[in-house]
Amino acid sequence: MAMHASKLRGREQVAHGTMAFHLDKPAGFQFKPGQAIDVVLLESPAGDAQNARHTFSIVSAPFENQLAIATRMRDSAFKRTLGALPVGARIAIEGPSGSLTLHNDRARPAVFIAGGIGITPFMSIVRQAAHDRLHQQLVLLYSNRRPEDAAYLAELQELERHNADFRLIATMTLMSSSSQPWTGSQGLIDAALVKRATDALIKPIYYLAGPPGMVEAMRQTLNDARIDDDDIRSEEFYGY
Incomplete structure (x- = not known):
């Protein structure tokens, strides 16, 4: 999977304890609805590279001009760091991945x-x-x-x-x-x-x-x- 540069463009609460994060959509980045990306923090939380990466389904649709993810804000090193990132902070994304995508036979619900x-x-x-x-x-x-x-x-x-x-x-x-x-x-x-x-x-x-x-x-x-x-x-x- 390809690695892409991105930036945090905003965040919002979408339910109790759940935040959405809006990210720059890299030029040429394509995905199917239902797929996921890895969000990679450029500074490893707690100095642990394993905690710098997390997989999220993409909430936004391909026609939108930004990427969005949403997550429950559990008390983990990754999510504490993600939640504290300033708008404009650089991150990386890898993907897309996953096969939970809509089947092609439109006659089948x-x-x-x-x-x-x-x-x-x-x-x-x-x-x-x-x-x-x-x-x-x-x-x-x-x-x-x-x-x-x-x-x-x-x-x-x-x-x-x-x-x-x-x-x-x-x-x-x-x-x-x-x-x-x-x-x-x-x-x-x-x-x-x-x-x-x-x-x-x-x-x-x-x-x-x-x-x-x-x-x-x-x-x-x-x-x-x-x-x-x-x-x-x-x-x-x-x-x-």
């Missing part, structure tokens, strides 16, 4: 199942689909503890309003600790919710992204529903 920060690769796919006016059925099941924790929720709701081929089903698992109202689904993404969301779809392909436990549980749920592994694609998010 895509069902995205995301837990928490696992939403990031799907944001790029859904944004690009809206931009391209892609006529392919896309369904997103998105699980968080509370609305406060759901990165890009408002944008996804807006994308659903403007794209007849995109359906969002967001569900919250811990509304008892939320200070915001929520009238949508509550509870885990289980077999019943998947069935309701996909009953009308013909031969969908499933995409899973989130913490390893969530991805493993969802794969088992789909297998129990007789979904073949050939129709399931996944990416596990470690250390987020």
Whole structure:
């Protein structure tokens, strides 16, 4: 994979404890929605070169003129250093990498199942689909503890309003600790919710992204529903 020079252009909070970072898009840099990059800090945090690199799914879509990543701000040497970088700081990016990209058969729907920060690769796919006016059925099941924790929720709701081929089903698992109202689904993404969301779809392909436990549980749920592994694609998010 090629290494490219970039700079930090801005940051914003996109959910409780979750920050998005906007980066210069190097000239000629190309990627597919759903792919990832390695962000390499030019000064190793804590003097440890192994802590200077982290892989992130690209949140921005290829049509956008900047790159964006988003991450939960855990207390790690890398994330402390990234969070403290001044705007304009030089970094390097390597990539793109990853194969969690939308299949080419437009007649087959895509069902995205995301837990928490696992939403990031799907944001790029859904944004690009809206931009391209892609006529392919896309369904997103998105699980968080509370609305406060759901990165890009408002944008996804807006994308659903403007794209007849995109359906969002967001569900919250811990509304008892939320200070915001929520009238949508509550509870885990289980077999019943998947069935309701996909009953009308013909031969969908499933995409899973989130913490390893969530991805493993969802794969088992789909297998129990007789979904073949050939129709399931996944990416596990470690250390987020």
